[in-house]
Amino acid sequence: MISAFLLERIVFILLTITVSVLAYRLYIRIFHAIRLGKPLGKIDRKDDRWKRVLLYAFGQRKMFDRPLAGLMHLFIYTAFLLTQVELIEMMIDGILGTHRILMPYTGVFYVFIVGSVELLSVLALVATTVFLLRRNVLKLPRFAHEDLRGWPFLDANLILVGEILLIIGLLMMNGADSLYLSDMPSLPLSSWLGPLLWGGLSESGLHIVSKAGWWLHMLVVYGFILYIPFSKHLHIFLAFPNAYYAPLPPKAKMSHMPEVTREIRAMFEPTAADQAAVSEEELPEFGAKDVTDLDRGSLLAAFTCTECGRCTDSCPANITGKKLSPRKIMMAVRDRAEEVIRTQSLAEKGPSDGKTLFDYISDEEIFACTTCMACVEACPVLIHPLKIIYELRRYKILTQAQGPSEWIPMFTSLENSGSVWQVQMRRTDWTGTGN
Ligand code: SF4
Ligand code: SF4
Known part of the structure; x- marks a missing residue:
């Protein structure tokens, strides 16, 4: 007959095995959800990155703001x-x-x-x-x-x-x-x-x-x-x-769009290779309409978000009563990534439910952002909500040609004169660098 002592051990061992198996399945799903995003490419400045791990993750430095x-x-x-x-x-x-x-x-x-x-x-x-x-x-x-x-x-x-x-x-x-x-x-x-x-x-x-x-x-x-x-x-x-x-400083740096670079170069310094690439290229999609268009860093950040609200607390758009909340942007990205991983089979390449991130995040929210970076500065775990907002805006404006109607004169002016103010003056002239 099994003693109570032995029975307790058996129960604990079986429980430990069960928890380990279930935990593996749950955590591997998070891993797959993060891998829905695009690969990050070359990771540079590794010493700086390790310092940030020590300072901000182990050292909790930003918490003491x-x-x-x-x-x-x-x-x-x-x-x-x-x-x-x-x-x-x-x-x-x-x-x-x-x-x-x-x-x-x-x-x-x-x-x-x-x-x-x-x-x-x-x-x-x-x-x-x-x-x-x-x-x-x-x-x-x-x-x-x-x-x-x-x-x-x-x-x-x-x-x-x-x-x-x-x-x-x-x-x-x-x-x-x-x-x-x-x-x-x-x-x-x-x-x-x-x-x-x-x-x-x-x-x-x-x-x-x-x-x-x-x-x-x-x-x-x-x-x-x-x-x-x-x-x-x-x-x-x-x-x-x-x-x-997490993105390293300068934090406000925007990612390049290689398709745009190629097209501009083909216009100003035409090389046969660039012109061939541009003419053969299908009309590209810019920015992001779903989690699969974001990079894995943004998805990792969404799953890291502590929902502390420090970003929303310092967001001028939110403070002045706009619908935008950077915390909600991060929560929406995570919810959408979870939904995609739940609804798609692993054999599928992308979301199959007919939805996009725009079912979670409205135009009103992304266009309310002033790109002030206050949310990025406030985040204790180095999350960059603005990076996601940029990508969603790029999709709306460059791919779908949608955006607030008040912005159209600015785009026209930039296109025609290189200035946002509808004056015939390049916007970098004031620097005196001639660029
Ligand atoms: S960058 Fe945009 S989302 Fe972030 S605090 Fe400024 S207005 Fe808010
Ligand atoms: S400050 Fe950072 S961790 Fe806190 S809610 Fe905002 S994005 Fe999430």
Whole structure:
């Protein structure tokens, strides 16, 4: 007959295998969704890119543009990182049927890690509570914004509640262990919290509390692993590659359109090759009408977006009551990429549902953008919403010849005189460079 002890191990091992298989399937879908975009081409300035990973992804530098929120986020982030060490031990324990297997071998390092996790967990608990209050009681405008209506609002709350459950599970286990494990080191919190909460329990009662805390923590961790691919919290993984692949300064630089370059060159400095290429070329499509026309960097950014709303909060178009919200642009790109991957078979080359990104993002939104870059400056994870807006506009204006009617005189003037102001003067004359 199988003992309860062996049964618990078998259940945990089967659960771990099931979660691993499901997680693989879910995360590989995100990978495929990002790969719907066009390849990024040559990745240059690799040293600069690694510095950005260290500074902005590991170092959270931009979070501190808003110091209090940055500090709170830092508590949660460092607690998350350090808890991984304890989590490895908990997983080994679950598989081998041991308890605190690393404790006898790691001495003072163990006390340091587990003690730090406890202290950071308390700080993370405070931060999580503040974050919940900001969203649900104080209703800060960027969290009460219509972009987050429905699922995104619930998603943020679910994760925060999950984080609280993680901390409760950990403190239950540590507190009970501090009372009945003879070699348990004295930890800053559980050495007094344990006696306070569980002081009157028998050894078997303490064992049950410790096990319940362990299972609560592990079940929430496994729940998170399966839930995160559906959540804005993908940023905990994707912020790192996104910081690497994000556009480097100068941030306002627009990407070239090789078809246009070729055509202009064929007009001004005609070479036989260019003229042949232009005359043989089918009428090209400019810009992007769907996620498959965007580059993979933009799709990675969409899945990285934390939905924090700092971009929308600083967007002059949004502030002055326009429909445009850069956060919503990023959310729309992600929703559309998910829809494409859901509705197309892997054998298909492109979207097959007859929809485009313009079913998610209206002309009114993209033409309200002043290209001021405030959203790019504000984003803590180096996302560039404007890059996507540029591409959507290019499609509308260059491919579909659509756009606000007020812009037409400007286009005509540029075409005829090289000036936006309908004066016979090249717009670069004021530089005196003769260019
Ligand atoms: S670049 Fe456009 S979307 Fe970004 S803040 Fe400026 S107006 Fe808003
Ligand atoms: S684009 Fe950046 S600033 Fe805007 S919501 Fe997403 S993470 Fe926040």
